[in-house]
Amino acid sequence: MTAVLLRRLLALPVVVAAGAVLVFLLPRFSGQDTALAVLRSRTGEADPDPVVLAALRARYGLDGSWWDQFTAWAGAVLAGDLGISYASRTPVAGLLWPALGVSLVLTVASLVVAGVVGVPAGVRAARRPGGTFDRALSTGAVLGVAVPEFVLGTVLVLTFAVTLPLLPATGWGTPAQAVLPVVTLAAFPAALAAQLVRAETIDALGRSHVTVARAKGLSGRAVLWRHGGRLALTSVTAMSGLFLGGLLGGSVVVEVLFAVPGLGRLLYDAVLGQDLPVIQAGLLAVIVVAALAGILAELVALALDPVARGEAR
Amino acid sequence: MPAAVPPRRRSRLRIAAALAVSTVLLAACGGSGEGTGRIVPDGRLTIAMAFGPGAGYAIDTDDAFVLSQLGVTEPLVASGADGRPRPALATEWARTDPRTWRFALRPGVTFQNGEPLTGHAVATALNRLAGVEAPPRAVRGIGLTAAPDGATAVRVTTTAPDPILPLRLSSANTAILAPSAYASDPPAVQGTGTGPMTITRLDGTQSVELQRNETYWGERPQLAGVTANFVPDPAARALALRAGDADIAQELPEATALEFTGDGYVNESVAAPRTASLLLNQSRAPFSDIRVRQAVAAAVDRAALGEQALAGSAVPASELFGPAVSWGSQEPPPPADPARARRLLAEAGFGPSRPLRVELGTYANRPELPTLATAVQEMLRAAGIEATIRVGDYDAREADLLAGRYDMYLASRSYLLDVPDAGATLRTDYTCRGSYNINRYCSPEFDALLAPLTARTDPAARQEVFTRAAAKLNADVVGVPLVHTRAGGVGSQVAGYTVDPLAKTLVVPGLAKTG
Numbered sequence: 001m002t003a004v005l006l007r008r009l010l011a012l013p014v015v016v017a018a019g020a021v022l023v024f025l026l027p028r029f030s031g032q033d034t035a036l037a038v039l040r041s042r043t044g045e046a047d048p049d050p051v052v053l054a055a056l057r058a059r060y061g062l063d064g065s066w067w068d069q070f071t072a073w074a075g076a077v078l079a080g081d082l083g084i085s086y087a088s089r090t091p092v093a094g095l096l097w098p099a100l101g102v103s104l105v106l107t108v109a110s111l112v113v114a115g116v117v118g119v120p121a122g123v124r125a126a127r128r129p130g131g132t133f134d135r136a137l138s139t140g141a142v143l144g145v146a147v148p149e150f151v152l153g154t155v156l157v158l159t160f161a162v163t164l165p166l167l168p169a170t171g172w173g174t175p176a177q178a179v180l181p182v183v184t185l186a187a188f189p190a191a192l193a194a195q196l197v198r199a200e201t202i203d204a205l206g207r208s209h210v211t212v213a214r215a216k217g218l219s220g221r222a223v224l225w226r227h228g229g230r231l232a233l234t235s236v237t238a239m240s241g242l243f244l245g246g247l248l249g250g251s252v253v254v255e256v257l258f259a260v261p262g263l264g265r266l267l268y269d270a271v272l273g274q275d276l277p278v279i280q281a282g283l284l285a286v287i288v289v290a291a292l293a294g295i296l297a298e299l300v301a302l303a304l305d306p307v308a309r310g311e312a313r
Numbered sequence: 314m315p316a317a318v319p320p321r322r323r324s325r326l327r328i329a330a331a332l333a334v335s336t337v338l339l340a341a342c343g344g345s346g347e348g349t350g351r352i353v354p355d356g357r358l359t360i361a362m363a364f365g366p367g368a369g370y371a372i373d374t375d376d377a378f379v380l381s382q383l384g385v386t387e388p389l390v391a392s393g394a395d396g397r398p399r400p401a402l403a404t405e406w407a408r409t410d411p412r413t414w415r416f417a418l419r420p421g422v423t424f425q426n427g428e429p430l431t432g433h434a435v436a437t438a439l440n441r442l443a444g445v446e447a448p449p450r451a452v453r454g455i456g457l458t459a460a461p462d463g464a465t466a467v468r469v470t471t472t473a474p475d476p477i478l479p480l481r482l483s484s485a486n487t488a489i490l491a492p493s494a495y496a497s498d499p500p501a502v503q504g505t506g507t508g509p510m511t512i513t514r515l516d517g518t519q520s521v522e523l524q525r526n527e528t529y530w531g532e533r534p535q536l537a538g539v540t541a542n543f544v545p546d547p548a549a550r551a552l553a554l555r556a557g558d559a560d561i562a563q564e565l566p567e568a569t570a571l572e573f574t575g576d577g578y579v580n581e582s583v584a585a586p587r588t589a590s591l592l593l594n595q596s597r598a599p600f601s602d603i604r605v606r607q608a609v610a611a612a613v614d615r616a617a618l619g620e621q622a623l624a625g626s627a628v629p630a631s632e633l634f635g636p637a638v639s640w641g642s643q644e645p646p647p648p649a650d651p652a653r654a655r656r657l658l659a660e661a662g663f664g665p666s667r668p669l670r671v672e673l674g675t676y677a678n679r680p681e682l683p684t685l686a687t688a689v690q691e692m693l694r695a696a697g698i699e700a701t702i703r704v705g706d707y708d709a710r711e712a713d714l715l716a717g718r719y720d721m722y723l724a725s726r727s728y729l730l731d732v733p734d735a736g737a738t739l740r741t742d743y744t745c746r747g748s749y750n751i752n753r754y755c756s757p758e759f760d761a762l763l764a765p766l767t768a769r770t771d772p773a774a775r776q777e778v779f780t781r782a783a784a785k786l787n788a789d790v791v792g793v794p795l796v797h798t799r800a801g802g803v804g805s806q807v808a809g810y811t812v813d814p815l816a817k818t819l820v821v822p823g824l825a826k827t828g
Contacts, residue, residue: 032706032708032709033708036708037708039447040708041367041368042367042368042371042373042374042375042447043373043374043375043447043449043450047741047748047749049453049454052446052447052448052453055446055447056446056447059446087367087368088366088367088368088369088371088499089368089369089371089498089499090369090499095517098517150548154548154552157552157556158552158555161552161555161556161558162552162555162556165556165557168556168558169549169552169553169555169556169558170361170542170544170549170552170553170558170559171519171520171542171558172519173516173519256545256546256549257546257548257549258549259519259542259543259544259545259546259549259553261516261517261518261519265518265545266518269367269518273367
């Protein structure tokens with residue numbers, strides 16, 4: 001495992017550097033005039049003054065070559081300076097870190113809920129494939145995957161904030177405000193985890209070492225959880241690593257619906273206003289967190305799966 | 314094998330499920346909103362606002378409207394949709410020479426942090442505003458400079474005579490902040506305004522907390538405090554209102570707003586100074602021929618667009634200026650006449666053997682536009698015009714539009730540039746040298762018609778010019794105004810709630826919570 005960790009940590013700077021090039025280039029392929037977009041995000045200007053546009057380009061270095069702009073940005077980032085937001089004219093770090101923190105809490109909480117609900121449900125369903133619970137879970141999982149977040153979120157608000165006024169409908173900052181966005185965001189990974197664990201557990205229960213364990217007199221419940229469920233967890237762990245990065249920057253719908261001031265919403269607004277420093281720093285942060293989450297997930301999966309651990313050596 | 318559910322239990326389950334679903338749906342369709350209607354002394358309100366601060370509450374950006382709506386800041390001059398300037402922080406003003414106006418300040422006014430409102434403070438605020446890298450529309454390009462005239466007045470000078478300077482100084486961007494606010498960039502807004510509410514806590518783009526300004530110079534505010542949550546999604550705002558998380562929800566879609574019908578609800582909807590128009594490129598065929606433009610105007614059923622296609626969320630337009638302003642048309646649009654449209658097209662050489670095919674472009678940033686485009690396409694087809702819709706990013710298309718490389722474009726445009734005076738829009742959009750003349754319209758007669766605006770100060774005299782200009786644009790079929798957007802909101806158990814079509818006021822001293 002140490003060797004795997006070292007290999008991955010050595011590869012991390014390469015991944016981040018490649019990501020940095022991409023996050024620098026991608027917004028520039030949008031075809032938008034950044035200075036014009038910045039001006040319109042500030043004043044909704046339909047008929048901009050060319051002198052003002054030129055001044056903005058000069059002020060933000062947008063009149064230089066792409067290479068000059070990239071080296072200036074990358075050098076500043078390496079020195080720990082994420083730049084100044086074009087829209088708010090305040091340091092990007094002051095916008096990014098709070099939003100990233102909110103999204104991390106939202107995403108990790110959603111993945112924990114998804115795991116707590118999805119994994120036991122999948123193992124339980126694998127105990128009797130085709131049974132009542134298995135069929136109910138299959139239906140629920142299909143719904144969890146198919147129902148869009150904006151529909152599920154709305155139904156949850158109507159039920160738990162309007163009909164039964166138990167929870168607030170919008171906002172962020174208190175545990176009660178986190179419940180509905182977390183549940184909405186957790187539905188999809190929970191459904192996927194349940195399906196994955198069910199399939200993996202059924203597969204594991206058919207393996208020879210499980211038959212041996214049964215022959216040794218191990219109880220059905222112990223076989224199910226110790227041999228089936230544990231192996232299935234490796235897939236769920238790997239999936240969580242992938243989900244963390246995706247949900248971190250991609251939970252825009254949930255963040256907008258529940259007015260959560262997270263990274264998805266920050267990036268959404270930044271993209272609309274061509275706020276390049278925020279877009280670049282936000283995407284780079286997502287890449288770094290996703291890469292770290294991937295490494296962590298791989299290590300956890302190795303810890304859970306002795307066969308894979310042997311192969312990794 | 315699964316155990317079968319007994320028939321009686323199954324039916325109970327069905328009933329329970331049906332009840333749960335119907336409860337949810339009933340709650341979704343209705344709402345309580347009931348109360349005694351009595352004003353709660355020192356009440357508090359929570360507002361779900363449609364637009365939040367995008368630029369750190371910088372006063373030179375559109376964030377100034379957020380501050381103005383929340384009652385935090387005030388300009389020297391107030392104004393309404395009637396287009397007349399009224400006293401605010403300045404009590405009177407007069408032109409002292411062709412390029413200079415003197416504004417006498419309201420005595421005894423202090424900023425929320427205790428600093429006095431002086432000529433020096435006002436001059437500092439206005440000079441800082443005029444000097445930013447991208448000055449706001451209200452003061453752009455006029456060379457504004459301000460100097461104190463003693464402690465109780467300020468002189469404001471422009472590079473050329475400006476007949477509407479008092480109106481310009483009614484813009485939300487020209488609000489006066491205390492001199493200490495300008496120690497930072499963007500200027501600090503906590504405690505530095507003069508309005509009836511003071512910011513006590515800023516929470517980024519999520520929310521802001523306000524409390525009553527006990528030293529406010531005007532009427533004592535009814536509310537002790539306000540929480541404004543910035544909720545960009547209209548569905549989320551409606552849900553927040555329904556759940557009781559918000560007392561006022563701004564900018565709800567018309568169909569959603571109509572669901573709030575209980576006694577305690579205040580459902581407000583007013584025409585905004587914004588028009589969705591079909592722009593017709595006059596610099597090339599086919600729309601260089603007025604008969605073709607007239608045919609398009611005759612083919613479009615504007616009443617159906619406003620009342621059916623947009624479900625009443627817009628007012629059918631009969632001309633560029635609508636009911637949001639005192640000089641706007643209150644008349645219904647002319648009825649559609651497809652037969653006349655066909656006759657005009659035939660006169661212009663188009664018909665079954667030579668059908669008119671054009672491209673109808675628009676953008677989706679404003680959700681009503683693609684809907685309108687589809688409805689217009691059908692109306693044009695009924696008159697014999699085949700329009701192909703092209704929806705794309707406006708910014709990417711703008712250069713083509715300004716260069717005259719398009720046929721027909723559906724766009725939404727505010728006709729007031731933050732001040733209740735249409736002179737700037739008329740000049741940029743419709744004169745021969747206009748910098749935003751997408752219609753490519755050029756009429757020396759029209760330009761001459763606008764000439765008096767450079768000198769006329771009296772709002773009534775200026776508004777007479779606006780009315781004549783709109784009539785001229787209609788006569789020359791310079792595009793086809795389709796609908797005027799509505800601005801609206803719903804309040805629950807509130808008094809004194811009105812919607813400002815200019816989006817400058819919301820939290821006013823008279824706004825109160827009712828029990």
